[in-house]
Amino acid sequence: MNGKIxxxxxxxxxxxxxxxxxxxxxxxxxxFEKRIREPLPLLDGxxxxxxxxxxxxxxxxxxxxxxxxxxxxxxSLGIAPFFRAQYFADPSKQETKSMYFKRxxxxxxxxxxxxxxxxxxxxxxxxxxxxQGLQTCLFLYGEHQDEPILSAFDQPDFETPSHQELVARCRx
Ligand SMILES: [Mg+2]
Numbered sequence: 625m626n627g628k629i630x631x632x633x634x635x636x637x638x639x640x641x642x643x644x645x646x647x648x649x650x651x652x653x654x655x656f657e658k659r660i661r662e663p664l665p666l667l668d669g670x671x672x673x674x675x676x677x678x679x680x681x682x683x684x685x686x687x688x689x690x691x692x693x694x695x696x697x698x699x700s701l702g703i704a705p706f707f708r709a710q711y712f713a714d715p716s717k718q719e720t721k722s723m724y725f726k727r728x729x730x731x732x733x734x735x736x737x738x739x740x741x742x743x744x745x746x747x748x749x750x751x752x753x754x755x756q757g758l759q760t761c762l763f764l765y766g767e768h769q770d771e772p773i774l775s776a777f778d779q780p781d782f783e784t785p786s787h788q789e790l791v792a793r794c795r796x
Contacts, residue, residue, distance in 0.1 A: 629681065629759060629796070631734055633725070634707075635743030636687035638766030640670045641697060648767060660693055664700040667765070669787025674706045677796060682732065686724050686741075688713040688748065708732075722752040729758070740794065746771040750780045761794045 637643040641664060650656045666674075674683075683706050687694045691712040698704055711728065713719040729736045736757030743749020744763045753760050754777040762780035773779060784793035 628738055629740045630738040631682035631684065631729075631732065631740070632677065632796075633684045633686045633728060633739060633741045633753070633758070635741075635745070635749050635763070636685060636694065636697060637689070638667075638744040638768070639742060639749075639763045640666055640674075640703065641701060642667050644766040657693075660696045660700060662700060663702075664697060666701060666703070667787060669790075673787050673790055674703065676791065678706050681740075681796070682734075683707045684728055684732075685710040686713065686721055686728070687711075688715065688719075688721055690715070720752060721748045722755065725753045725756040725758055729756075740796075742790070742794070744768060746773065746778045746780075751775070751777040754780075761790070763790070 634640060646664065647656060647659065650659060685698065685707045691714050694712050698710065704710065711724045713721050713724055725741065729739050737759060740759045740761060741749055741753035742761040742763055744766045745768050746762060750760045750762055760780040760782070762783040764783055764785045782794040784790045790796070
């Protein structure tokens, strides 16, 4: 149905990686710094989706957080080869995901509506992407599930409770 989607921008924390269970309990401790450098598991079903979809859509990774830590997580997950490019929105430089949702389609010659943002945070993965004209899929998982709907941009085009249902729910 959404034949016009040509690319997917994946969020990392609580979309591909189980941040809420594995890392939130040890956040801001030395154990966190150690854990993100050891092999990390993907969320259940995530690898299957990455494998099944990456030949059909251009894949990008867009994650917000301390860049050095986010890069360590990607390395530990071993998922770098799936992505054409990885983007790290750096809070220390006052960056947001919004600027990347604007930049990625133009950088890759895509119309905004040909790009699907998949992520667990309504306020960034959905709102900031929709505001730039992208399609959106809310991944219903993790510590931020109670973010309220404050505007039309907070309402995703699709939502899924799991990776197992993602392909059907997002009509990919
Ligand atoms: Mg996330």
